[in-house]
Amino acid sequence: MRDARLGELFEKHRGRLLRMIDLRMDPALKARIGASDVLQDAYVEIAGRVGDYLENPRMPFFVWIRFITAQRLLKLRRHHVGAQKRDARRDVRDAPTGPQATAVALVDHLMASGVTPSLAVAADEFRVQLMEALDEMNPLDREVLVLRHFEELTNVEAAEALGIETNTASQRYVRALKRLGQALKQAGAAPGSFAG
Numbered sequence: 001m002r003d004a005r006l007g008e009l010f011e012k013h014r015g016r017l018l019r020m021i022d023l024r025m026d027p028a029l030k031a032r033i034g035a036s037d038v039l040q041d042a043y044v045e046i047a048g049r050v051g052d053y054l055e056n057p058r059m060p061f062f063v064w065i066r067f068i069t070a071q072r073l074l075k076l077r078r079h080h081v082g083a084q085k086r087d088a089r090r091d092v093r094d095a096p097t098g099p100q101a102t103a104v105a106l107v108d109h110l111m112a113s114g115v116t117p118s119l120a121v122a123a124d125e126f127r128v129q130l131m132e133a134l135d136e137m138n139p140l141d142r143e144v145l146v147l148r149h150f151e152e153l154t155n156v157e158a159a160e161a162l163g164i165e166t167n168t169a170s171q172r173y174v175r176a177l178k179r180l181g182q183a184l185k186q187a188g189a190a191p192g193s194f195a196g
Contacts, residue, residue, distance in 0.1 A: 006050055010043055013062050017042070017069050020151050024073060028081045038076055042069040063153075063160045133183030137176060144169055145176035 021035040046068050053064055134142060140162070147158040148169075159169035 003047070006047060009061065010046065010065065013065060014039065016062070016152060017066060020066060020069065021073055023146060023150055024070070026077050026081055029077050032080045033076065038073050039069065041076065042072040045072060059160050060157060063157050066151075066153075066161065129183055129186060130180075133180060137179055138172075140164075141172045141176040141179070144172040145180065148173045149177075 017039055018035050021038050025035060025038070042065070046065055049068065053061075057064070059067070137145070143162065144158055147153045147161060148155065153161065155170050155173065156166055158173070159166040162169060164172075
Protein backbone atom coordinates (compact mmCIF):
# COMPACT_ATOMS: atom_id res chain seq x y z
CA MET A 1 0.00 0.00 0.00
CA ARG A 2 1.54 3.28 -1.06
CA ASP A 3 1.92 6.03 1.54
CA ALA A 4 -0.55 8.33 -0.22
CA ARG A 5 -3.21 5.62 -0.35
CA LEU A 6 -2.69 4.77 3.31
CA GLY A 7 -3.01 8.46 4.16
CA GLU A 8 -6.28 8.69 2.23
CA LEU A 9 -7.74 5.62 3.94
CA PHE A 10 -6.63 6.83 7.35
CA GLU A 11 -8.12 10.29 6.73
CA LYS A 12 -11.41 8.67 5.71
CA HIS A 13 -11.66 7.12 9.19
CA ARG A 14 -10.19 10.05 11.13
CA GLY A 15 -13.51 11.23 12.60
CA ARG A 16 -14.46 7.78 13.85
CA LEU A 17 -11.02 7.28 15.39
CA LEU A 18 -11.08 10.68 17.11
CA ARG A 19 -14.53 9.87 18.54
CA MET A 20 -13.19 6.57 19.90
CA ILE A 21 -10.20 8.31 21.47
CA ASP A 22 -12.37 11.02 23.01
CA LEU A 23 -14.71 8.46 24.59
CA ARG A 24 -11.86 6.39 26.01
CA MET A 25 -9.19 8.93 26.91
CA ASP A 26 -8.39 9.19 30.61
CA PRO A 27 -9.06 12.74 31.90
CA ALA A 28 -5.53 12.87 33.34
CA LEU A 29 -4.13 12.05 29.91
CA LYS A 30 -6.38 14.67 28.26
CA ALA A 31 -4.70 17.26 30.46
CA ARG A 32 -1.33 16.36 28.90
CA ILE A 33 -2.01 15.55 25.25
CA GLY A 34 -4.80 15.90 22.73
CA ALA A 35 -6.73 13.28 20.79
CA SER A 36 -4.97 14.42 17.59
CA ASP A 37 -1.61 13.63 19.22
CA VAL A 38 -2.79 10.10 19.96
CA LEU A 39 -3.99 9.74 16.39
CA GLN A 40 -0.69 11.01 14.99
CA ASP A 41 1.25 8.47 17.09
CA ALA A 42 -1.13 5.73 15.95
CA TYR A 43 -0.64 6.67 12.29
CA VAL A 44 3.14 6.35 12.61
CA GLU A 45 2.71 2.85 14.04
CA ILE A 46 0.10 1.89 11.43
CA ALA A 47 2.38 3.08 8.61
CA GLY A 48 5.17 0.92 10.00
CA ARG A 49 2.97 -2.17 10.30
CA VAL A 50 0.76 -1.90 7.21
CA GLY A 51 2.98 -4.30 5.26
CA ASP A 52 2.37 -7.05 7.83
CA TYR A 53 -1.36 -6.33 7.72
CA LEU A 54 -1.48 -6.59 3.94
CA GLU A 55 0.31 -9.95 4.02
CA ASN A 56 -2.30 -11.38 6.38
CA PRO A 57 -5.42 -9.21 6.72
CA ARG A 58 -7.29 -11.12 9.42
CA MET A 59 -9.76 -8.32 10.09
CA PRO A 60 -11.32 -5.41 8.20
CA PHE A 61 -8.97 -2.45 7.71
CA PHE A 62 -10.93 -0.08 9.95
CA VAL A 63 -11.09 -2.61 12.78
CA TRP A 64 -7.32 -3.07 12.45
CA ILE A 65 -6.46 0.66 12.54
CA ARG A 66 -8.93 1.13 15.39
CA PHE A 67 -7.19 -1.67 17.30
CA ILE A 68 -3.75 -0.10 16.75
CA THR A 69 -5.12 3.30 17.81
CA ALA A 70 -6.68 1.83 20.98
CA GLN A 71 -3.40 0.08 21.82
CA ARG A 72 -1.51 3.36 21.29
CA LEU A 73 -3.97 5.09 23.63
CA LEU A 74 -3.29 2.45 26.29
CA LYS A 75 0.49 2.88 25.92
CA LEU A 76 0.23 6.65 26.17
CA ARG A 77 -1.97 6.38 29.25
CA ARG A 78 0.55 4.10 30.93
CA HIS A 79 3.43 6.39 29.99
CA HIS A 80 1.84 9.72 30.94
CA VAL A 81 -0.52 8.76 33.74
CA GLY A 82 1.51 5.90 35.18
CA ALA A 83 0.65 2.39 36.17
CA GLN A 84 -2.66 2.26 37.96
CA LYS A 85 -3.65 -0.30 40.49
CA ARG A 86 -4.84 -3.28 38.51
CA ASP A 87 -8.04 -5.09 39.25
CA ALA A 88 -10.06 -7.74 37.47
CA ARG A 89 -12.63 -5.22 36.24
CA ARG A 90 -9.96 -3.00 34.64
CA ASP A 91 -8.38 -6.01 32.93
CA VAL A 92 -11.75 -6.87 31.38
CA ARG A 93 -12.41 -3.28 30.33
CA ASP A 94 -9.01 -2.73 28.75
CA ALA A 95 -9.12 -5.78 26.51
CA PRO A 96 -9.52 -6.25 23.62
CA THR A 97 -10.92 -2.90 22.46
CA GLY A 98 -8.69 -0.54 24.47
CA PRO A 99 -9.45 1.56 27.51
CA GLN A 100 -13.04 1.53 28.67
CA ALA A 101 -15.25 4.42 27.69
CA THR A 102 -16.12 5.97 31.01
CA ALA A 103 -19.71 6.35 32.09
CA VAL A 104 -18.97 10.08 32.43
CA ALA A 105 -17.93 10.32 28.76
CA LEU A 106 -21.01 8.38 27.66
CA VAL A 107 -23.35 10.54 29.74
CA ASP A 108 -21.68 13.71 28.44
CA HIS A 109 -22.18 12.45 24.89
CA LEU A 110 -25.86 11.70 25.51
CA MET A 111 -26.48 14.96 27.34
CA ALA A 112 -24.81 17.03 24.63
CA SER A 113 -27.31 15.75 22.11
CA GLY A 114 -30.44 17.12 23.72
CA VAL A 115 -30.18 19.04 26.99
CA THR A 116 -31.23 22.67 26.80
CA PRO A 117 -30.55 25.40 29.37
CA SER A 118 -34.18 25.16 30.54
CA LEU A 119 -33.48 21.57 31.55
CA ALA A 120 -30.32 22.42 33.48
CA VAL A 121 -31.87 21.89 36.93
CA ALA A 122 -33.18 18.43 36.03
CA ALA A 123 -29.96 17.60 34.17
CA ASP A 124 -28.01 16.70 37.31
CA GLU A 125 -30.58 14.15 38.44
CA PHE A 126 -30.84 12.81 34.89
CA ARG A 127 -27.03 12.51 34.74
CA VAL A 128 -26.94 10.52 37.99
CA GLN A 129 -29.61 8.11 36.76
CA LEU A 130 -27.78 7.58 33.47
CA MET A 131 -24.48 7.00 35.27
CA GLU A 132 -26.12 4.42 37.52
CA ALA A 133 -27.70 2.62 34.55
CA LEU A 134 -24.40 2.52 32.66
CA ASP A 135 -22.43 1.42 35.71
CA GLU A 136 -24.90 -1.41 36.37
CA MET A 137 -24.57 -2.81 32.86
CA ASN A 138 -22.52 -5.88 32.17
CA PRO A 139 -19.14 -4.49 30.99
CA LEU A 140 -19.35 -6.39 27.70
CA ASP A 141 -22.89 -5.12 27.05
CA ARG A 142 -21.73 -1.56 27.74
CA GLU A 143 -18.74 -2.07 25.45
CA VAL A 144 -20.98 -3.29 22.61
CA LEU A 145 -23.18 -0.23 23.17
CA VAL A 146 -20.14 2.05 22.95
CA LEU A 147 -18.84 0.38 19.81
CA ARG A 148 -22.18 0.31 18.01
CA HIS A 149 -23.87 3.51 19.10
CA PHE A 150 -21.12 5.94 20.03
CA GLU A 151 -18.27 4.78 17.79
CA GLU A 152 -20.74 3.79 15.06
CA LEU A 153 -19.15 0.44 14.23
CA THR A 154 -21.28 -2.03 12.34
CA ASN A 155 -22.39 -5.16 14.15
CA VAL A 156 -19.77 -7.16 12.24
CA GLU A 157 -17.02 -4.65 13.12
CA ALA A 158 -18.03 -4.62 16.80
CA ALA A 159 -18.03 -8.42 16.94
CA GLU A 160 -14.62 -8.49 15.26
CA ALA A 161 -13.22 -5.89 17.66
CA LEU A 162 -14.47 -7.87 20.66
CA GLY A 163 -13.56 -11.29 19.31
CA ILE A 164 -17.12 -12.59 19.68
CA GLU A 165 -19.70 -14.01 17.29
CA THR A 166 -21.78 -11.53 15.30
CA ASN A 167 -25.09 -12.80 16.71
CA THR A 168 -23.72 -12.49 20.26
CA ALA A 169 -22.71 -8.88 19.62
CA SER A 170 -26.18 -8.19 18.25
CA GLN A 171 -27.92 -9.75 21.25
CA ARG A 172 -25.75 -7.81 23.67
CA TYR A 173 -26.39 -4.56 21.81
CA VAL A 174 -30.16 -5.07 21.94
CA ARG A 175 -29.94 -5.87 25.67
CA ALA A 176 -27.83 -2.76 26.33
CA LEU A 177 -30.21 -0.53 24.34
CA LYS A 178 -33.17 -1.92 26.26
CA ARG A 179 -31.45 -1.30 29.61
CA LEU A 180 -30.46 2.24 28.66
CA GLY A 181 -33.92 2.93 27.23
CA GLN A 182 -35.47 1.87 30.55
CA ALA A 183 -33.11 4.19 32.43
CA LEU A 184 -33.98 7.10 30.15
CA LYS A 185 -37.69 6.42 30.58
CA GLN A 186 -37.31 6.35 34.37
CA ALA A 187 -35.34 9.59 34.21
CA GLY A 188 -38.15 11.21 32.25
CA ALA A 189 -36.30 11.64 28.97
CA ALA A 190 -38.37 12.51 25.95
CA PRO A 191 -39.24 9.55 23.70
CA GLY A 192 -36.70 9.12 20.94
CA SER A 193 -33.92 10.94 22.80
CA PHE A 194 -31.80 7.82 22.45
CA ALA A 195 -32.28 5.74 19.35
CA GLY A 196 -30.16 2.77 18.41
